[in-house]
Structures are given as C-alpha cells and as structure tokens.
Amino acid sequence: MRKEKDKVKIIPLGGLNEIGKNLTAIEYKNDIIVIDCGLKFPDEEMLGIDVVIPDISYLQKNIDKVKGIFLTHGHEDHIGALPYVLKEMNVPVYGTKLTLGIVQTKLKEHNLLSVVDLKCVKPRDIVRLESISVEFIRTSHSIADSVAIAIHTPVGIVLHTGDFKIDYTPIDGCVADLTRFAELGKKGVLAMLADSTNVERPGYTMSESIVGETFEDIFSSARGRIIVATFASHVHRIQQIIRAAIKYDRKVAVSGRSMENIMEVGMELGYIDADKDIFINVDNINKYPESKIVIITTGSQGEPMSALSRMAASEHKKISILPGDMVVISANPIPGNEKLISRVINQLFKKGAEVIYESLADVHVSGHACQEELKLMHTLVKPKFFIPVHGEYRHLxxxxxxxxKLGMPSNNIIIGDNGEVIEVSRDAIRKNGTVVSGQVFVDGxxxxxxxxxxxxxxxxxxxxxxLTVVVTIEKESGSVIAGPDIISRGFVYVRESEDLMGEARELVRDALRECEEKRITEWASIKSNIKEVLRMFLYEKTKRKPMILPIIMEI
Amino acid sequence: MRKEKDKVKIIPLGGLNEIGKNLTAIEYKNDIIVIDCGLKFPDEEMLGIDVVIPDISYLQKNIDKVKGIFLTHGHEDHIGALPYVLKEMNVPVYGTKLTLGIVQTKLKEHNLLSVVDLKCVKPRDIVRLESISVEFIRTSHSIADSVAIAIHTPVGIVLHTGDFKIDYTPIDGCVADLTRFAELGKKGVLAMLADSTNVERPGYTMSESIVGETFEDIFSSARGRIIVATFASHVHRIQQIIRAAIKYDRKVAVSGRSMENIMEVGMELGYIDADKDIFINVDNINKYPESKIVIITTGSQGEPMSALSRMAASEHKKISILPGDMVVISANPIPGNEKLISRVINQLFKKGAEVIYESLADVHVSGHACQEELKLMHTLVKPKFFIPVHGEYRHLxxxxxxxxKLGMPSNNIIIGDNGEVIEVSRDAIRKNGTVVSGQVFVDGxxxxxxxxxxxxxxxxxxxxxxLTVVVTIEKESGSVIAGPDIISRGFVYVRESEDLMGEARELVRDALRECEEKRITEWASIKSNIKEVLRMFLYEKTKRKPMILPIIMEI
Structure with missing residues (x-):
C-alpha cells in the first residue's frame, strides 16, 4: 500500500511552454502548496486584453488542501496574478521582505491589503505544514531577495529553483546559497524544477557589477543631465545608479509611478541604501545645473504611457529632453517590444540627446542562468528526476x-505542459492525467x-x-418599411466610397425583394442572404472581408 | 546666373527615418531619375493593411522629367512598390539581370509585364540621359547582382551605394567593384548617399561563405532529412545549400511559391548553378531514403502561411515533419517577427525535429555593411557631402x-527626412523646402x-x-416604434452578460423617453445622448470603451 500512496504530485498550472504566468502546485497527501502566482502580458493576437492569468480551477476545487502561495521573487510573472487569485481563494502568502513589499503595493491598489495574510520569511527559514515543510534558499536574480524553494516530503525533496543566476559579486553582497544547494544535493534531491530561460546561451551571465562599471564610465564623462531608464523592480540596478550619482555629485530625481513606488518600498525596507538628501523632487530639477542631475525613470521597454516615452514624445509634464542629455536605457528589449523602444530611441536622438542602449554598451545584464550556471546547479543538486520549467518548448x-549531457538518464526527465499531473515516487517519475488549466483573460x-x-x-x-446593415420590416406582410441603411466603420473612407456603398445598398434591396417574393420570412435566412450577397460583392470589389452585421427590426 | 542654376536636387520619398519603402529622386534640370521603388510591411498599428508604399505625387506632377526608375537590387523594400507605381506612372525600369528577373515575376502577377519597358544593365554600364548619366557599380549584398548607382551631373557625381556589404569571398566570385569606387573617389564625388542599416554594429559583416561552412558541418553529420528555410531572394544562400546537397549526395526538393519562382528565375538566368537532375518534386520525397533528401523552403520569418509554418503546424499538404528531421532556419528574425519564428521553432521541436537557428550556429550573415566596411566605403569614395540613408533616425x-569621426565637417552632412528637398551645389549642401511625401496604404x-x-x-x-444600438422612430411623433436593440461584437460573451445588456437597453430606453419628452428630435442629439449614457454605464461596469454606433431608422 505504502508504495502506491507515496507520491508527490507536481502540477504546473502556468509557465511551461510559455514565458510568464508562472504557477506550480506541489501536492502531497493533504498539503498543496502553490509556488508563484504570475501573470503574462498578452500576445499580439489577444486584442484588447490587459493581462493573462492562470486558470486555478484545480486549486479552487481542492481549496481545503491549499496551504498557501509561496513566492520566489517579486516580478510580475511570479506575483502579478495574486490580486485576481486571492479574490477567488484567500490563502496565506509567503515571501521574502522585498517580495512582500512589492506585493503589498499591489494589494493596496486592489483594496485587498487588509484581508490577505502575508507571511514574511528569510532565506533558510522553514515553514512546516501538515506533512511537508517548505524551505527558502537564497538565489541571485534581477531583483533582490529572490529565493529557491525546497519542499521536504516523506517521498523526498522537491527543489524549485525559481528564476536564478549565479552572481559571485552581487550588489548586496548576498551570493546565492550554494552551500545549501550542495547540502541538499548530498542529502539527496528527488526532483528539481529549474529555470530554462537562458538555456540557449552558452557561458555565464555577467555579474550585475559590470553594469555599475559601465555607469561609472558614463557618469565620469557626461556633461549634461543623465537620465536612466530601467525596470522599477530592479533595486540593485537602481542602487548602482544612486552610487554613481553620489560618486559624481549628482542629485537624483525619480519619475514614473512604479519607480516612485519601488523607491519608497526599497528605501523603507533597506534594499536601497542612500541618504535622503540626495533625492530631489522632479519639480526642482531646473534649480540645479544640468551636470548635477540624474533622473531615474520607467519606460525601458518603450511602453507608450511610461515616463521615458512621454519625455521622448514631449508629453511629459515636468521633464523635457534637452540637447546634451545623456539617456541610458538600462534593459534588454523583451521580445515584442523592439519597435516601441526603437521609436523612443529615435525620438530622443532627434531631440539632441545622446542615447546609450544595449547594442552600444554593457548597460544591462540578464537575470537568468546561462548554460554554465545551469550546469553548476545540476551538479550541486544532483537531482534524481528533472523537470525543466520557465520557458517555451524549445527552452525546456x-x-x-x-x-x-551531464549524465542524467532521459527517462528521469519530464518535459511537461500546463495542467499535466507529474507524479514522482522514490523510483519513478511519470505523467498521470491532467487537470483543468488554461489562460484567463483580464480586460478592464x-x-x-x-x-x-x-x-x-x-x-x-x-x-x-x-458593415452594419439595418432594415425595418413589417411583421405581417414582410415588406420593407425603412432601410436598408448601411453604416461602416474601419472599412473604407465613406466619402471616397459613395458609389461602392450605393451599389451595396442596391444589392441588399434586391436580396430583400427576392426574399419577399419567395416568401422567405425567417430572419436567419434573410440575414444570411444579405450577408452572402454583400460578402461576395465587397470581396470582388475590394478583396476585403469586413464583418457584416445584418439587423432586422420588426414592427 | 550659373551659380544659382547649378544644383542637384536629392529628394528622398522613402527610406529615411524608416526601414523600407526606399525611393529617392535625383533631379537635375530636365532629368529626374528615381532610385529604387520599395515597399514597407505594415507596423502593428496599421491594422489590416497589406503593404505600405511611398507617396509619389511629386513624381507624377513632374512626370515629363522622370526618365526612369533605376533599381539597385531585387529586394521587396527596393522593388515592391513597382506594380503600384508603374500603374500610375509608366516609365522605363533599369536594373541588372537578376533584379529584372524578379521584377518580371512580380509584374506578371499584376498583369503589367507587357506594358512596362524593362531595360537590363550590367555593372559599369552607363545610361545617358538629357543632361546626366547613370552608372551602375557592382556591390555585394544578401541578393546577387546588387549595384550602387553613380549619377554623373555637371555639378558633380552623386553616388548612392544601395544596400551593400564588402564580401571578399562572395559565392559568385564577383567582389564589389572597389576599384571603381576608388576611381570615382579620385575623380571627386560631390555627394554620397549610403546604407546605414548596420551602422550600430562594430567590425565587419562576415562573408556569405561562412554560412556555407556551417552547412557543410550540418550536412556531414545529419542522418535524417535536412530542411532549410531561407529568404527566397537569397540565391547565393540557395546555391550554397545546393552545393552541400551535391557534396553529400542528397536530392533537393523545393517548397513554397516564392522559392519555386526564384529557383526557376535563378536557374534560367544562371544565378543558380546546378544540374537539373539533383531536383526532385516534393511529391516524390518519400521515394528516397530520408538521408538523401534536402528540402529548401520559405518561412524563415515564421510567416503564418509560409511552407515551413504549415509543416510545423501539420498543415502542409505534402510534407510532414518527422522525428530526426534537421530543420535549419537560415535567417535572422526581422524585428517584429521574433514571436512568430519562436512559435514555429517550438512546434518543430515538439514534432521531434532538431532545429538549428541563429542563436545556435552561424546559419546566417547580414547583407549590410558594419562600421569597418562603412569606413572603407567613405574612405574610398571621399565624398564632399554626405547623406546617410536607409535607416531610422538613430542609424542616420x-x-x-x-x-x-573620419574627418568630414558636420556642415557637410545632412540628416534628411522623406519629402525634404536637399540641394547640392559645388560648394554647399542644404535643405530647401519640402514636397508632398508620405505613406500610402495598400489594403486588398x-x-x-x-x-x-x-x-x-x-x-x-x-x-x-x-455595440450597435438600433431604434425605429416614427417621424411625426418622435416615438419609438421598435427597439432599442443592442448587438455587440468583440465586447463580451453575450450569454454571460445578459444582465449587463439588459441594463444597457433600459438605459437607452430611458434616454429615448427623455428625448421624446424634451422634444429633442434631431438625430445627432438623440444619438449623442445614447452614446454618452452607454459609454458611462459600460465604462463604470467594465472599464472598457467599446465603439458605440447608434442607428436610428425613421418611418
């Protein structure tokens, strides 16, 4: 009997075969823990959608077992779905200090702060649940206070690396806890789930310190203002900008709501270390010489409403780009954002600013492990079974x-998909069925x-x-009383297409007459006649296929 | 008097501050020549648009002067607007053999072949017009038979490099005519217009031969079928695939309409050198062992309807991806196409194919000059004045x-924009006014x-x-006879939103009643009342702003 029962279930509900929307359930007997609760930004074809979150039906069905959401770090693709998920399923949320600081800001915006139980943990802390315990292990990433999560179960240890890189010279001095990974490896890790984002890149990801050196170069030579755009959550990057500002005697102004938020949270929680005197209000930047100013801002992805985009488009209320400004875009374009960023760069150059961006200098490093770092993690942890996570299929x-290549038997590896139940026993790993999963669209x-x-x-x-076609018909006789009227939007310039629309109206009129003569009175038939006649006519004339919406009013 | 008259006008009508849609007019006295006639693919926000072409109003107004369109090479961004422009303005088209071969295929599709005067030229040919002459100079690019164009005018020589790179080991052995560039430089070049695409990249662009070496590696180790996707116009790339196929004793099948076209044109004109025996029909690939097959195909940009995308999605009628297939994507993603390509790569991996793409091997090199090559061109040509072209503002x-940096006075350089008239005399270069320019959308x-x-x-x-709101009103009384009906598309699931739509209908009914009571009878007022009431209600309930289209029928 024991053999059959003793299995850990690993159920990814997001983050496999996609970038983002990370959420993994780990289930053992009466305990389910949820690792991360992220959102994904919509693909181009998801028109009008604001964000995409995971389907949590499975967790709702098993709500009695769900002991909490355990966060690895504070990026949107790991915490962004919390406000939506917590409304459906109010469970405790565990995370490190900065992670929860960011979560708090988010919950406040959704009026949820007072009802959610946030539990702050430190690396090496262990949370004991009914039959399993959950341990946090320090890692490095492009946000401070990131952790891996080890779940100790009677079947064995399941380790989820979270997003990570190995940085031997991180800005806060807190190197990833390689010792603990080695200890766990020695003890024996049953299964590892590990970040696959950068698996296509050979070598090592450079240390965050490299960016600091580039900043030093830039700050030592700049004569005008320096404007640095980066990810608001990247407190170490921000810290390095502030350090350079202090060294080169510049005041720091902050622009962009999320940047202002993080500055407050980061300072309050001690993740950003700076004398308050160094900051000035954006309103006061003109009171200082240009050579004494640094502006830290959002918009490194060219987001149209961000502070940097508004500066570049002369739409920022308080900051105008001046010739001689040095703008540093301290980020990589996230795939899909290249054109937006390029537009901002062009606008900045046109205004006479110098612009420094990734292809010109080391102003950004990745937060994810490249191949050599992944090999290090595999070698330290020596898991029996392996499930690559966080990536598209090619990455997994x-x-x-x-x-x-490192020697693991291919049978010990599972490339899974969202919603698949991966069962791990002491001896075997296998897929065993699926649960409901999918993407839920948030629109307004x-x-x-x-x-x-x-x-x-x-x-x-x-x-x-x-094209909307409206016609009023008398119920009894079926004869047309008013219309047909045709109104189009997004099809052609109406003025230039009067003939086309006139012909279309005639055709609809003929179709209606034919229906009347043939005593066709079902709306569905009349409508489909109108649709077909128009569709063919318009396609022949324009090679376009607008949506055709016939509406019949009956009196 | 002479001083005032002796000016060359350079009028870019496309290709500045953008990638694509290249078209430049050079005007001297009674001669206007047009260099290239390209299209641009639509940006994301140009919804439903097929292609974008330059506004040629200026040329149409001065049609008596226009002596011809002179093509530098056969890429879409240099020839793609020809069918549309030639319909408006039928002038002779000059180009090298392969360029015109590709143009012919295009004109045939538009039923224009018989009416257009195509004039085939060779490098070093000179076309003499009324007061200027036009010379063609061999360059290297990612398509064979590319040329730069030198316009000899009484004021001086204007040189347009076209797209170029310096390849010392090109596949056809025809190195760029550096000697002629040096000669012109010695003679004295008044103004140069040069390709800026890769100006952000230091060093040199690698030779096309490098890709051949990678192909050799791949072909020597592959056991199953090899499927290579690349740009159809890249005959040198195709030649290298064929060479590898011959060496490793594989038959070649071709899939994708544009690839089939280029294969025909390329073989016929002698740009692809291969025994006909090596080709087999796609229908027959299963008659050969997998290790004896190469398939050359379109779809290197992940275009949804392309042959490779259809194979990846199991929608190709004749070719199914098999485990063990080796798929080589021999191209770089053009910005904006990353996600499409990624989707194809994921699908191929899922089907068990090996996929080799840019981040994994040298399966592609650029066709544009990097910094060191640009320096070489500037140094050979030594132009007095310089106009950077082909690029966004940042590139220019x-x-x-x-x-x-190479020593040119900044006053001798003009960063122009489409539609600006750049006047060059012996002593000076300046902007002098603008002409009509812009982008014309082609949709169906x-x-x-x-x-x-x-x-x-x-x-x-x-x-x-x-949301379409329809109501039938009696003319005399202004009272509602039928409706209001509300029909929505693309807003919400109707079934799940019955309450919302019911409430909306009530609100419209109230608004109409109020209009009736207040004796508001103008349609415009009634409509704007309906719009406003709905807009506010829907935004409050959903935070969305659908288009609201009120339609009033009167009987």
Missing amino acids: KQHAELAI LGVGDVGNIVLRDRKHLSQDGI | KQHAELAI LGVGDVGNIVLRDRKHLSQDGI
Missing part, C-alpha cells in the same frame, strides 16, 4: 538535453468574460472593419 | 557621427482608400469591440 527541450474589470469568440471578433474587426 | 545619426485592391480615420476605427474596434 534544450534544458533536458543539457541534463542528459472583467476576469474571464472575454474568450476566444470575442477575440476572434476583435481580430476580424481589426483587419477589415464592420 | 550614428552614420553621420561615423563620417565626422484598395491603394490609398484606407487612411488614418479608418485605422483609428480599426484600432478602437480591436481593443473593445463594438
């Missing part, structure tokens, strides 16, 4: 191959009320617009 | 800075009938959909 596949206040049909319609509307 | 700006059969209003509507529709 290549991470599996990396493990095989609606969570899940926009689905594939709505998106398909938006896509159709976006390509060729819509 | 950095190319200008490169020229300044429509050229220019979709403008900003239509695009704005498409954008609006794509984000939150549309």
Whole structure:
C-alpha cells in the first residue's frame, strides 16, 4: 500500500511552454502548496486584453488542501496574478521582505491589503505544514531577495529553483546559497524544477557589477543631465545608479509611478541604501545645473504611457529632453517590444540627446542562468528526476538535453505542459492525467468574460472593419418599411466610397425583394442572404472581408 | 546666373527615418531619375493593411522629367512598390539581370509585364540621359547582382551605394567593384548617399561563405532529412545549400511559391548553378531514403502561411515533419517577427525535429555593411557631402557621427527626412523646402482608400469591440416604434452578460423617453445622448470603451 500512496504530485498550472504566468502546485497527501502566482502580458493576437492569468480551477476545487502561495521573487510573472487569485481563494502568502513589499503595493491598489495574510520569511527559514515543510534558499536574480524553494516530503525533496543566476559579486553582497544547494544535493534531491530561460546561451551571465562599471564610465564623462531608464523592480540596478550619482555629485530625481513606488518600498525596507538628501523632487530639477542631475525613470521597454516615452514624445509634464542629455536605457528589449523602444530611441536622438542602449554598451545584464550556471546547479543538486520549467518548448527541450549531457538518464526527465499531473515516487517519475488549466483573460474589470469568440471578433474587426446593415420590416406582410441603411466603420473612407456603398445598398434591396417574393420570412435566412450577397460583392470589389452585421427590426 | 542654376536636387520619398519603402529622386534640370521603388510591411498599428508604399505625387506632377526608375537590387523594400507605381506612372525600369528577373515575376502577377519597358544593365554600364548619366557599380549584398548607382551631373557625381556589404569571398566570385569606387573617389564625388542599416554594429559583416561552412558541418553529420528555410531572394544562400546537397549526395526538393519562382528565375538566368537532375518534386520525397533528401523552403520569418509554418503546424499538404528531421532556419528574425519564428521553432521541436537557428550556429550573415566596411566605403569614395540613408533616425545619426569621426565637417552632412528637398551645389549642401511625401496604404485592391480615420476605427474596434444600438422612430411623433436593440461584437460573451445588456437597453430606453419628452428630435442629439449614457454605464461596469454606433431608422 505504502508504495502506491507515496507520491508527490507536481502540477504546473502556468509557465511551461510559455514565458510568464508562472504557477506550480506541489501536492502531497493533504498539503498543496502553490509556488508563484504570475501573470503574462498578452500576445499580439489577444486584442484588447490587459493581462493573462492562470486558470486555478484545480486549486479552487481542492481549496481545503491549499496551504498557501509561496513566492520566489517579486516580478510580475511570479506575483502579478495574486490580486485576481486571492479574490477567488484567500490563502496565506509567503515571501521574502522585498517580495512582500512589492506585493503589498499591489494589494493596496486592489483594496485587498487588509484581508490577505502575508507571511514574511528569510532565506533558510522553514515553514512546516501538515506533512511537508517548505524551505527558502537564497538565489541571485534581477531583483533582490529572490529565493529557491525546497519542499521536504516523506517521498523526498522537491527543489524549485525559481528564476536564478549565479552572481559571485552581487550588489548586496548576498551570493546565492550554494552551500545549501550542495547540502541538499548530498542529502539527496528527488526532483528539481529549474529555470530554462537562458538555456540557449552558452557561458555565464555577467555579474550585475559590470553594469555599475559601465555607469561609472558614463557618469565620469557626461556633461549634461543623465537620465536612466530601467525596470522599477530592479533595486540593485537602481542602487548602482544612486552610487554613481553620489560618486559624481549628482542629485537624483525619480519619475514614473512604479519607480516612485519601488523607491519608497526599497528605501523603507533597506534594499536601497542612500541618504535622503540626495533625492530631489522632479519639480526642482531646473534649480540645479544640468551636470548635477540624474533622473531615474520607467519606460525601458518603450511602453507608450511610461515616463521615458512621454519625455521622448514631449508629453511629459515636468521633464523635457534637452540637447546634451545623456539617456541610458538600462534593459534588454523583451521580445515584442523592439519597435516601441526603437521609436523612443529615435525620438530622443532627434531631440539632441545622446542615447546609450544595449547594442552600444554593457548597460544591462540578464537575470537568468546561462548554460554554465545551469550546469553548476545540476551538479550541486544532483537531482534524481528533472523537470525543466520557465520557458517555451524549445527552452525546456534544450534544458533536458543539457541534463542528459551531464549524465542524467532521459527517462528521469519530464518535459511537461500546463495542467499535466507529474507524479514522482522514490523510483519513478511519470505523467498521470491532467487537470483543468488554461489562460484567463483580464480586460478592464472583467476576469474571464472575454474568450476566444470575442477575440476572434476583435481580430476580424481589426483587419477589415464592420458593415452594419439595418432594415425595418413589417411583421405581417414582410415588406420593407425603412432601410436598408448601411453604416461602416474601419472599412473604407465613406466619402471616397459613395458609389461602392450605393451599389451595396442596391444589392441588399434586391436580396430583400427576392426574399419577399419567395416568401422567405425567417430572419436567419434573410440575414444570411444579405450577408452572402454583400460578402461576395465587397470581396470582388475590394478583396476585403469586413464583418457584416445584418439587423432586422420588426414592427 | 550659373551659380544659382547649378544644383542637384536629392529628394528622398522613402527610406529615411524608416526601414523600407526606399525611393529617392535625383533631379537635375530636365532629368529626374528615381532610385529604387520599395515597399514597407505594415507596423502593428496599421491594422489590416497589406503593404505600405511611398507617396509619389511629386513624381507624377513632374512626370515629363522622370526618365526612369533605376533599381539597385531585387529586394521587396527596393522593388515592391513597382506594380503600384508603374500603374500610375509608366516609365522605363533599369536594373541588372537578376533584379529584372524578379521584377518580371512580380509584374506578371499584376498583369503589367507587357506594358512596362524593362531595360537590363550590367555593372559599369552607363545610361545617358538629357543632361546626366547613370552608372551602375557592382556591390555585394544578401541578393546577387546588387549595384550602387553613380549619377554623373555637371555639378558633380552623386553616388548612392544601395544596400551593400564588402564580401571578399562572395559565392559568385564577383567582389564589389572597389576599384571603381576608388576611381570615382579620385575623380571627386560631390555627394554620397549610403546604407546605414548596420551602422550600430562594430567590425565587419562576415562573408556569405561562412554560412556555407556551417552547412557543410550540418550536412556531414545529419542522418535524417535536412530542411532549410531561407529568404527566397537569397540565391547565393540557395546555391550554397545546393552545393552541400551535391557534396553529400542528397536530392533537393523545393517548397513554397516564392522559392519555386526564384529557383526557376535563378536557374534560367544562371544565378543558380546546378544540374537539373539533383531536383526532385516534393511529391516524390518519400521515394528516397530520408538521408538523401534536402528540402529548401520559405518561412524563415515564421510567416503564418509560409511552407515551413504549415509543416510545423501539420498543415502542409505534402510534407510532414518527422522525428530526426534537421530543420535549419537560415535567417535572422526581422524585428517584429521574433514571436512568430519562436512559435514555429517550438512546434518543430515538439514534432521531434532538431532545429538549428541563429542563436545556435552561424546559419546566417547580414547583407549590410558594419562600421569597418562603412569606413572603407567613405574612405574610398571621399565624398564632399554626405547623406546617410536607409535607416531610422538613430542609424542616420550614428552614420553621420561615423563620417565626422573620419574627418568630414558636420556642415557637410545632412540628416534628411522623406519629402525634404536637399540641394547640392559645388560648394554647399542644404535643405530647401519640402514636397508632398508620405505613406500610402495598400489594403486588398484598395491603394490609398484606407487612411488614418479608418485605422483609428480599426484600432478602437480591436481593443473593445463594438455595440450597435438600433431604434425605429416614427417621424411625426418622435416615438419609438421598435427597439432599442443592442448587438455587440468583440465586447463580451453575450450569454454571460445578459444582465449587463439588459441594463444597457433600459438605459437607452430611458434616454429615448427623455428625448421624446424634451422634444429633442434631431438625430445627432438623440444619438449623442445614447452614446454618452452607454459609454458611462459600460465604462463604470467594465472599464472598457467599446465603439458605440447608434442607428436610428425613421418611418
């Protein structure tokens, strides 16, 4: 009997075969713990969608078992779904200090702060649940206070690395806890789930300190103002900008709501170390010489409403770009954002600013482990079984191959998918069925009320617009009393297409007459006749296929 | 008097502050020549648009002067607008053999082949016009038969490099004509327009031969089929694939319409050198062992309808991906295409194929000059004046800075914009006014009938959909006879939102009643009342702003 019962279930509900929306459930007997609770930003085809979150039906069904959400770090793809998920399922949230600091800001915005139980943990802390315990282990990443999570179960240890890199010279001096990884490895790790983001890159990810050296170079030579855009959550990056500002005697102004938020949280919690005197209000930047100013801002991804984009487009209320400004974009473009960033860079150059960005200098390093770092982690932890996570299929596949090259039998590796139940016993790992999973679209206040049909319609509307055809028909006789009127949006310039629309109206009129003569009175038939006639006519004339919406009013 | 008259006008109508849509007019007295006639693919916000072409109003107005279109090479961003432009302005088209071969295929599709005067030229040929002459000079690029164009005018020589790189070991053995560039430099070049695409990259672009070496490695180790996707126009790349196929005794099958076209044109004109026996029909690939097959295909940019995408999605009629297939994506992602390509790579991996792409091996090199090559061109040509072209502002700006570093006075450099008239005399270069320019959208059969209003509507529709509100009103009394009916598309799931729509209908009913009571009878007022009431209600309930289209029928 024991054999059959003693299994840990690993159920990824997000983060496999995709970048983002990370959420993994680990289940043993009466305990389910949730690792991370992230969102994903919509793909291009998800028109009008604000964010995408994981489907948590499985957790809701098993809510009695769910002991809490355990966070590895404070990035959106790991914490962003919390406000939505906690509304459905109010469980304790465990995380390190900075992670919870960021979560608090988020919960406050959603009026949830008072109802959620936030439990602050430190690296090496252990949370004991009914039959398992959860341990936090320090890692390095592009945000401070990141951790891996080890789940100690009677079957064995399951280790989730979270997002990580190995940085021997991190800004806060807190190197990843390699010793503990080695200890666990010695003790025996049953299964490891590890970050696959950078598995395609050979070598090592450079240390965050490198960026500090680049900042030093830039600050030592700049004559005008320096404006640095970076990720708001990257407190170490921000710390390095502040250090350079102190060294080169510049005041620091902050622009952009999320940057202001993090500055407050980071200072309060001790993650950003700076004398308050160094900061000045954005309103006062003109009171200082240009050579004495640094502005730290959001917008490193070219986001249209961000502070940097508004400066570049002359739409920022308080900061105008001046010739001689040195703008540093301290970030990599996230795939899909290249054109937005490029637009901002062009605008800045046109305004006479110098612009320094990734292709020109080491102003950014990744937060994820490259191949050599992954090998180090595998070698220290020596897991029996391995599940690559955090990546598209190509990344998972290549991470599996990396493990095989290190000597792991390929049968001990599972490339899973969201919703698949991965069962691990002492001797074996296998997929055993699936649970409900998927993506839930958030659009405005609606969570899940926009689905594939709505998106398909938006896509159709976006390509060729819509033609609405309205006609009023007398119920008894079936004869047309008013209309047909045709109104189009997003199809053609109406003024230039009067002939086209006139012809279209005639065709609809003919179709209606034919229906009347043939005594076709079902609306559905009349509508489909109108649709078909118009569709063919418009496609022949324009090679376009607008949505056609016939509306019949009956009196 | 002479002084005032002796000016060459350089009028870029496309290709500045953008990538693509290259078209430059050079005007001297009664001669206007047009260099290239390219299209641009639409940005994300240009919803539903197929391609973008330059506004040629200026050329049409001065049609008597226009002596011809002179092509530098056969890429879409240099020839793609020809079918549209030639319909408006039928002038002779000059180009090298392969360039015109590709143009012919294009004109055939548009039923224009018989009416257009194509004039085939060779490098070093000179075309003499009324007061100027036009010379073609061999360059290297990622398509064979590319040329620079030197315009000899009484004021001096204007040199347009076209897209170029310096490849000392090109596949066809025809190195760029550095000697001629040096000769012109010695003679004295008045102004140079040069390709800025890769100005941000230090060093040299690697030779195309490097890719051949990578192919050799891949072919020597592959056991299953090899499928290579690349740009159809890249005959040298295709030649290298064929050479490797011959060496490793594999048959070649071709898939994808544009690839089939280029294979025909390339073989016929002698740009692809291969025995016909090596080719087999796609229908017959299963008659050979997998180790004896190479498939050359389109789809290196992940284009959804391309052959490779269809194979990856199991939608290709004739080719199914097999485990053990080796797929080589021999191209760089063009910015904006990253996600499409990534999707294809993931699908291929899932089907058990090996996939080799840019981040894993040298399977692609650029066709554009990096910094050291640009320096070589500037140093050979030694132009008095310089106009960086082919690039966004950041590229033009950095190319200008490169020229300044080489010793050119900054006053001798013009960073221009499309539509600006750049006047060059013997002693000076300056901007003098502008002409009509811009982008013309092609959507289906429509050229220019979709403008900003239509695009704005498409954008609006794509984000939150549309609500159509229809009501039939009696003319005399103003009282409602039928409706209001509300039909939405792309807004919410109708079934799940019955309450919302019911409430909305009530609100419209109230608004109509109020109008009736207040004796408001103008349609415009009634409509704007309906709009306002709905807009506020829906935003409050959903935080969305669908397009609201009120339609009033009167009987």
